[in-house]
Amino acid sequence: MATIITNNNRNNKNKITSQDFRRYNWYIWRFVIGCFAFFVIMILLIAFQVFGTLPSFRELENPKSDQASQVISSDNQVIGNYYVxxxxxxxxxxxxxxxxxxxxxxxxxxxxxxxxxxxxxxxxxxxxxxxxxxxxxxxxxxxxxxxxxxxxxxxxxxxxxxxxxxxxxxxxxxxxxxxxxxxxxxxxxxxxxxxxxxxxxxxxxxxxxxxxxxxxxxxxxxxxxxxxxxxxxxxxxxxxxxxxxxxxxxxxxxxxxxxxxxxxxxxxxxxxxxxxxxxDHNEGMATYFRAVLKKEVQKILVDKQVLKPDGVTPYDLDRDGLKIYTTIDATMQQYAEEAQKEYMKKLQAQFNAHWKGISLYKSIPTFKSLLDKGMRRSDRYISLKLQNKSDEEIKEDFNTPAKMNIFTWHGDIDTVMKPIDSIVYNKLLLRNALMSMDPNTGYIKAWVGGTNFEHFKYDQVKMGTRQVGSTAKPFTYAVGIEEGFSPCMQVANEPITITGYGEDWTPRSSPTETVPGVITLRTALARSQNWVTAYVMNEVKPAPVADLIKKMGITSPVPAYPSICLGTFNASVFDMTGAYSAFANEGVWTEPTFLLRIEDKNGNLLYNNTPRVVQALNPEIAYVMTYMLKGVIDEGTGYRLRRDYHIMNPIGGKTGTTQDNSDGWFIGITPQLVTGVWTGCEDRDIHFRSTRLGEGANTALPIFAGYMKRVYENQKLGIKKNVDFVPPKSGVSITIDCGAYSQQQKGTNEVEKKLDF
The missing domain is CATH 1.10.3810.10 (Biosynthetic peptidoglycan transglycosylase-like)
Known part of the structure; x- marks a missing residue:
């Protein structure tokens, strides 16, 4: 019995009484209340920003997140972004x-x-x-x-x-x-x-x-x-x-x-x-243009002191989601890039075949020096120098095969070659640039600054200048027309020496390209005759020609020497195309424009661009020059535009080929579009060895043709095919009908004879 009582006592001790339950329940509730209180205290501490700042109401209204700035074309397409x-x-x-x-x-x-x-x-x-x-x-x-x-x-x-x-x-x-x-x-x-x-x-x-x-x-x-x-x-x-x-x-x-x-x-x-x-910044449409535009926008934001609404903070182009409205037409830009790629594949193949099996060191006396300069300008050389490598070590590195990615017109390829050989390869790659603009508004519609932005960053439209060759000749003829010359005026196409400007200057003329006898000024420009051009220069003098060139927007130096009539000065595709636009726009030079306005991410206007406008030429002179430039296409060096590409509408233009065929140019004008094209190698000493291959008619004109054919086929662009240049409202007093001009001259000569008698 005693044992049983003991067990019952034990059982009673193991039972949880209601008092115990209330006590445990209180512990649980204290824990829950404590956790809740801790949670509330934490919330309050965080709300009072003890553990760090919280976004303000203003920050919530304007959340700060890096946004890419958009480059927007004239046809409202996003053609690129700037971003972190x-x-x-x-x-x-x-x-x-x-x-x-x-x-x-x-x-x-x-x-x-x-x-x-x-x-x-x-x-x-x-x-x-x-x-x-x-x-x-x-x-x-x-x-x-x-x-x-x-x-x-x-x-x-x-x-x-x-x-x-x-x-x-x-x-x-x-x-x-x-x-x-x-x-x-x-x-x-x-x-x-x-x-x-x-x-x-x-x-x-x-x-x-x-x-x-x-x-x-x-x-x-x-x-x-x-x-x-x-x-x-x-x-x-x-x-x-x-x-x-x-x-x-x-x-x-x-x-x-x-x-x-x-x-x-x-x-x-x-x-x-x-x-x-x-x-990628290296890919997409208008890569060269976007790089130039970025620098221009950044300069504007600094120079114009464009600040955020707080009046203190400057805008960050890579973070603030700006909207940059440009004049570029995305469709025309695409056509320009397609035309370049299509023809440059063929031209590069011609160039490679032209130099195949020929020693560059023997044919180009400066080649060793060009190669050395190219090596020293390369990223590889600079990197090795920063590593304190000796000249011998660097030379060994450049002669040791390495993996690399190189550009070809059929796509980039990964290969193994000596770095020095890659420099030779790049030196022999032809470069090309194109710019197309509306001559009436100055709006640039297409901009192709080079052949491949990822591999070759240098923009050849605006940043680069090259010798312009015969594309400079119309400036001299324009001054001549202003001085009273007629396109029908006849001049003996024979050697001429101009004196009085330092050394005597006698231009050369290729025997195979010289038109013999007496020819008109229109024929001289159409066939790009040096001697007749020099004759006009001798008559009008260099200073007025240099002044006109500057007035028509050429920003590079143009010395007042006789040789500028043959294009011995350097200029950019940007400036030359802009200059030719004055011929197509009744003598009015409108500054080539690629930026319209800049807005913030909310659409507020930050900057609005207003291009400069200059009356560079008398409207009558400009119209006569369009007649002269149409002669280049109808019967001169630009005739293959008709013969090979069957572009038969009213169009003017001028080819240009510099000494030793280092640069090939073509600038074409229509009433609605002016387009300039340049082709050449990085170094002027590397070029086609024959004028037949190296002239602008072969290296630049076909790209213009490919571009214009695409533009004309797309009627939505509004570039009409059969629109001709319109004479000025005041009329044209200069005789451009050569039959009528001959009769006038005959009558004048008879009057002079009678007076002499």
């Missing part, structure tokens, strides 16, 4: 519903129901993580807060504090923005991982070469699937992972009612369907 992060903002209306549906279904199904923090989801996520199923608990608004204002902390304690900061910021965002605005901000800031791709606009272009409003459900699912792991779900590096993730997003879209069962299965069966293209 390749991010371009879009509006909600520019987002496909497929993108919104894919995002909400995958990342935050209750997005439209919560106010920034989804507590129901948060507690369920905690339970998931406790049982080992790792899940993310951030709403879209919380993710936006992280994207806009901080970077994810790796320290667990700091991450907890950061998470609470995100909650507060998310709540503020929900109070200040509509759901549509939050979705738009999120889409503009989300990181799509590699290839410097930020925001849905950039991602759409990079992976599908499209815009966000045109994304199909499967495309949207792929991009939204990348958000949680742009590395592991990369369709480029991990296509299998990307496909599974895309199909998961499509399943979620089906579960949330955004896609029917049939639609979901149909899209799941599709391949990834990528149209992948990395956005």
């Amino acid at each position: 992060k390749n991010r371009t903002s879009v509006t909600y209306k520019q987002l496909s519903p497929n993108v919104i549906n894919a995002l909400v279904a995958t990342e935050d199904a209750r997005f439209y129901e919560h106010s920034g923090i989804d507590f129901q989801r948060t507690f369920s996520i905690v339970l998931y993580n406790l049982i080992g199923k790792k899940q993310g608990g951030s709403t879209i608004t919380q993710q936006l807060a992280l994207n806009l204002f901080s970077e994810r902390a790796h320290n667990p304690l700091k991450r907890i504090i950061q998470k609470l900061q995100e909650w507060i910021t998310a709540a503020k965002l929900e109070r200040n923005y509509t759901k549509e605005e939050i979705l738009t901000l999120y889409m503009n800031t989300v990181d799509f991982g590699a290839y410097n791709t930020f925001g849905i606009s950039s991602a759409s272009r990079t992976y599908f070469n499209t815009t966000p409003d045109k994304l199909t459900p499967d495309q949207a699912a792929l991009l939204m699937g990348m958000i949680n792991g742009p590395g592991i779900y990369s369709p480029i590096n991990h296509p299998e992972n990307a496909l599974k993730r895309r199909n998961f997003v499509l399943r979620r879209m089906n579960e949330e009612g955004y896609l029917s069962d049939g639609q979901a299965e149909e899209f799941k069966a599709k391949p990834l369907g990528l149209n992948f293209k990395v956005t």
Whole structure:
């Protein structure tokens, strides 16, 4: 019996009394209240910014995120961006519903129901993580807060504090923005991982070469699937992972009612369907133009002291999402680049065949020096010098085969060659530049500054100057016309020596190209005759010609010497094309213009460009010069434009070939378009050895022809084929009908004879 009582006492001791229950319950509640109080205190401390500053109301109204500045063409196409992060903002209306549906279904199904923090989801996520199923608990608004204002902390304690900061910021965002605005901000800031791709606009272009409003459900699912792991779900590096993730997003879209069962299965069966293209400053349209434009815009922002609304902070072209409106026509730019590529392939093949089997060192006395200069200017040489390598070590390095990527007109190739041989290879590559503009407005429509921006950064349209050759001859003839000469005036085509300007100067003329006898000035210009041109120069004197050249926009030095009539001075394609525009525009030189205006990301005007306008020539003289320049195409050095390319509409122009065929030029004019083309090697000492191959009619004119044929075929561009130059309203007193001119001269001679008698 005693034993039984003892056991009962033990059982009584093990029982939990109601008093004990109340005590334990109080402990639990104290723990819960303590946690809640700690949570509230933490929230208050974070709200009072003890653990770091929170975004202000102003920052929430104007969230700070690096945005690419856009280069916009005259036909409203984005032809390039300037950026640190390749991010371009879009509006909600520019987002496909497929993108919104894919995002909400995958990342935050209750997005439209919560106010920034989804507590129901948060507690369920905690339970998931406790049982080992790792899940993310951030709403879209919380993710936006992280994207806009901080970077994810790796320290667990700091991450907890950061998470609470995100909650507060998310709540503020929900109070200040509509759901549509939050979705738009999120889409503009989300990181799509590699290839410097930020925001849905950039991602759409990079992976599908499209815009966000045109994304199909499967495309949207792929991009939204990348958000949680742009590395592991990369369709480029991990296509299998990307496909599974895309199909998961499509399943979620089906579960949330955004896609029917049939639609979901149909899209799941599709391949990834990528149209992948990395956005790069070296790639895309008008690369040379964009590089020149960037420097110009940066200079304007500094010189004009263009500041942000605070009146203190300067704009950052790479971060502030400026909109730069240009005169470039995207379609015409494309045509210019196509024409260059099409013909330069053929011309380079001619050049290579021309030099095949010939020793450069024997044929070009300066070649060794050019090679040495090229080596010393190379990045490789500079890098080796910075490593304190000796000349012998550098020489050995340049003669040791190495892997490299080289440019060809059929695409870049990876190869192994000696660095010194790569310099030889590049020296023998022909370069080319083209600029096309509207002579009436001065607006530049196409700009091709070189052959490949990635390999050859130097812009040859505006930055480079080369000897202009016979393209300078019209300036001398224009002064002659102004002095009373007629295009029908006849001059003996014979040698002439001009004295009085230092050494006597006698221009040369190729025997095979010299037109014998007495010829008209129009024929002399058409056939590019040096002696008749020099005769006109001797009559009008160098100073007026030099003055006219400067008045017509040539910014490089033009000394008042007789030889400028044959183009011995240097000028850029930019200046020469602009100068010829005055002939087509009734003598009015309108400054070549490529920048229209600059706006901030909200569309506020920051800068508006107004081109300079100069009446360089009398309208009558300009019209007569168009008649002279049409002779070049109808019967002169530009005749192959008719013969080979069958461009039969009213068009004028002038070829140019400098000494030793170092530079080939062609500048063509129509009432609506003036286009200049230059071709040559990097060094003037390297060139075609025959004029037949090296003249402007062979190296430059065909590119002009290819460009114009494309332009004329596209009637939407508004460049009309059968429009001729219009005489000035005041009429033309200068006789351009050579039959009538002969009768006038005959009558004048008879009167003079009678007077002499």
